[in-house]
Amino acid sequence: MRDFAIGALSTQAMDACQLRIDNLTKPIYSLAQLEKIAASMAGIFNVEQPNHVKNGVIIFAGDTAVNGRQNLTGGKESLAVMKRLATGKSATHAVAAKLSAPVYLVDVGMEADTSSIDGIVTAKVKAGSDFFGMSPAMTAEETEAAIEVGAVWADRMHSEGIQVVAVGNVGERALLSALAVTAAVTEYPVRRLVVNNECTLTSDEKVERLTATLQRYSLSPEKPLQILASVGSPDIAALTGFILQAAAHRMAIVFDNAVTGAAVLLASLLRKGVTDYVFQSAAYDDPVHQGQMKYLGIKPYLFYHFTIEEGLGSAMGLSVVDASLHMLNDMKTFGEATVTVAEDGPGNKRQDGR
Template identity: 45%
Template sequence: MRTFIIEPLHAPSMEACRLRIDNLTKPIYSLATLELIAERFAGILADPQPNHLRYGVLVVAADHLVDGPQNSQHGRESYAAIKRFNDGRTATQGAASKLQAPVHVVNIGLEQDTTDLTNIDQKVIRKGSHFFGVEPVISRDELEESLELGFTYADKLHKAGLQVVAIGNIGERAFLDSLVTTATITGCAYDDILVHTECGPTIEQRAAHIHSFVDR
């Protein structure tokens, strides 16, 4: 597994960026989070006035928990989604073209076979993952291989001169994995992350259901 040394944000550049933003002809903090993003970019790039950045998009495809309950689709919706990328018919690609941002789509674990999609990078590590309520989702070796693939793409995009990369996911049941991972890393309760819906189980019922298989 690789190790990294991530330098702190460049404080002088952030301070200079903040000073410039506050002295523009506008009310203080009227652009809200956009101002904080600009300030953070200044710190990352050590440039008080970062502009003309080079953008890119990386979409990773993998079906999650495909042997779990409610797996009625068997990845067919995921295949349809990645095929739209292959055919260049997505809103993501439309927006990226306006920014002259290349879009990279890589399949590392969809349940359906995608070898017929010639515009998709084929890097399959495993076809779908196990349901974590029954057994480990993937093996440790598969996890490390997945992380290494991410590092490889980061290196590739960096060498291509990209400075800002939007990341995305195609895959069945990815939101459940994301929810459990987010709660585990942040220490937040599921009740605080889940949102209310007009129909179906309540937040408390859904949280209890997740606890029923995650806690084991």
């Protein structure tokens, strides 16, 4: 696996950026998350006043537990989603177009063959992960190959000048892998993370079987690659590699649901400092996602009540990042607007009329 050397944020640029934010013609600290995002962008790009960044979107596709009893479609549903995305007329594409962000679709582990579909890049490492209740989801070699697929795409997007990227996923039963990865990384009680859905198993049965599976593989946060190979999936592995290499390139990464969140969890275990480069766009009403946010200490920006995958939540997050930079660059400071600064309250020590 690559080294993934991730540098620290520039505190000097962040401090200078925060000083400008504090002197914008508004009550100090009143724009909350927008202020934090702008300051973080300054630290990532090592620029006191970042502006006009180039955005991009990448979606990795892979199916989970293709040899399990829950696979009733043979990958047809995820194939239909990818075909629709390949037309370029999805909601994700509509959001991305407003920000002039290219959208890339990468098949790293779908059960179906996508090699003949225009608009989809086939980089298949495995035709879907195996059901981890019977055997490890992937071999160590397949896991590292999928990580490398993600890293290569981070290299490519960086070479194209993309600075902020939204990551997404497509895949059948993807939440199953996200659940197992999250339970292994956080070590939260499985019952706290189990999702009530249309699975034929009861909640008690799911808790019992997943707990037994984690114990059988002896999974722990100290062995993130083993977690990924045992209960992960090709798409989560590719997302993990992408996040790591994008952070190494000092790119900002916006993620959304529990599947992309599982990749962030693994990336955070593999390399320190990676979470400084990631931004959580959407809050989701499921315990897996909520457990991830608690473990990472991250608060999502907005609640869309999405049930769709396809990177839509992440693409929407690009708009929030864009808004934070407009705030930073389009608003005037007290000095620029020749407005009197605060004479009392919390702003009187930070606002100096510059």
